[in-house]
Amino acid sequence: MAQIYDFIYNLLPYLGAWLRGLLQGWGFPEWAIVFTMGLIKAFLLANFGLIGFAILTYVERKIVARFQDRLGPNVAGPYGILQPVADGIKLLTKEDTMPAGADRWVYNLAPLIIATCALAPLVVIPFGPGAIGADLNIGVLYALAVGAGALVGVLMAGWGSNNKYALLGAFRAVAQLISYEIPSVLSVVVVVMVAGTMSTVGIVLAQDVPYLFVLPLAALVFLMSGVAEVGRTPFDLLEAESEIVAGFHIEYSGMKFALVFLGEFVHALVVSALFAVLFLGGWRGPWLPPYLWTLIKMSIGIFLFFWLRATLPRIRIDQMLNLNWKFLTPLMILNLIGVALVDKGLRAAGVTSGLWAAGMFVFNMAMLIGALAIPGYLGHRARMAAMAPASEEELEALEAAAAH
């Protein structure tokens, strides 16, 4: 029994060791083995992203349909489960157009860059003990840095299309992405500071208590800025399906459009995977095998995204920028300082795991409530002041107007 459990628990590392032994038996030199193993890992991870994309398109439509009391896709296959295949075939057979005067190379390369930069962070996502593309010692930094590459792709798409709406869309997209990268990076910094490592495996191993309960504020801000970076409702004003046609990718059709779309969905997948790794304890959990835990925790983030999309209205662009620059960024800077002080103080007082986590939780929740209460109070007062007539003269003027 224990052996079976051990086999399931370490399935992927055992497979890796078996493959390595096989290749050694065939007389491969060391560098060829490393190269082959890397290729296989890259193939598996890329396909994880692609299959995840296909499943997500289906699941999103199903879930949102449920929220809105509809059926969702239900024609292709049982329960419409073949819908992604049908979509894929449709996109493949679409005409591949290119706008006149487009910057050929730039226009064609942009979707590739967007898709690649979305897929690349999967390398540092641990799916189980020893089951990771590469355990880099700068893991989280790598994920953030590679994700930033997508910005270049977005700008290339906007510029290469030779369409001013695409260009404006790219401007808006990059403004939003680059703004929300700041609170997102700051919340990751809080995690890295508490865990004492940038390696994703190290961060998972450091979470005896999931960081969701140790750093709830950072988790919340990471999730919010994650939603904004992925560009989903309520932050989907770049695309705003019901108002404007599309953003920077308006000129793309067929397979290139599919690549841009894939970039968006895989980005959502990566953000929720990072959320699982940074705040939910990655593969760790009781009873179930680690791979299952990873997938369950990833789907929590994904489901939150869909839930938000089905529930919240779209916010305006000034609200979006205000939320970031006047609320999230200062809040995260204060939180970074506060967490550093409390962490240092607790550790200096010799407080260990359970109590330490409780102390951090209390501090973070206090900060969260305070941060929500103060703007709430100020906003309430401002609204009251705006509603109440300011002076006697205005009252008289109002009465005079009413008398007429």
Place this chain on the structure above:
Amino acid sequence: MTLIQAVFALLAILTLGAGLLTVLSRHLFHAVLYLILSLLGVAGLFVLLEAEFLAGVQVLIYIGAISILIIFAVMLTRGMARNPGPPLNNQSLAAAVIAGLFFVLLAPVIAGFPWPQTTQGVPADTIEALGRSLVDPNQFALPFELASVMILAALIGAIFIAREKR
């Protein structure tokens, strides 16, 4: 030629080729893209030098921030991009001679000098040591704080200069 040397050669060609195209490219937007490629090559060389942290920071700051800023500037001065005119000024020949001469003078010195080399490996906790040295009063705490103040001043100045006057 070992594998590492081959990788180095590829990265060097990428860096230098893209760098050359950056300064020669007629179209400014393409120049920025080549600049990004060149910076990516430098990040790759950092990885070969086992400075992974710097490579990550290079990609995050240079490609994710600085080159985006440059692209924004290119697009805001779009009037120039539409009719670029000759990209080089009339002293380009002299400039080429100077730059080439500079390299010709530097290269033999670099190639001929017997550089001392340690066989020491990179310690495993380099990133931690780097972080500690940046906030250590005996090492870089003061320069670090000064750098922060400088970048804050630069940002405020940039906003003040570029803001539309009403």
Place this chain on the structure above:
Amino acid sequence: MVPLSWYLLVAAALFCIGVYGVLARRNAIAILMAIELMLNAVNLSLVAFWRYLHPAVTTGQAFALFVLVVAAAEAAAGLALIISIYRNRETVDVENIDLLKG
């Protein structure tokens, strides 16, 4: 192992490319990009020296980080200046921005 001099040669070549760009380009933004290339060349040689001479001491990497900060500040301030000039004069060609020339 790659010898140190190879890295230094690449850095020197990159620096010279940057010098050429600064001297020969007309567009101010292109000049700024050439300066970024030069800063990168300096960073490359700093990190190469760190790796090959004193890998146990972090000075080389710390200096490279400071160069990065300076590059960011320079890009922000420089581009703001260029945009401001463009707004006033409708050009970023350094040949035409010579009001102070005697």
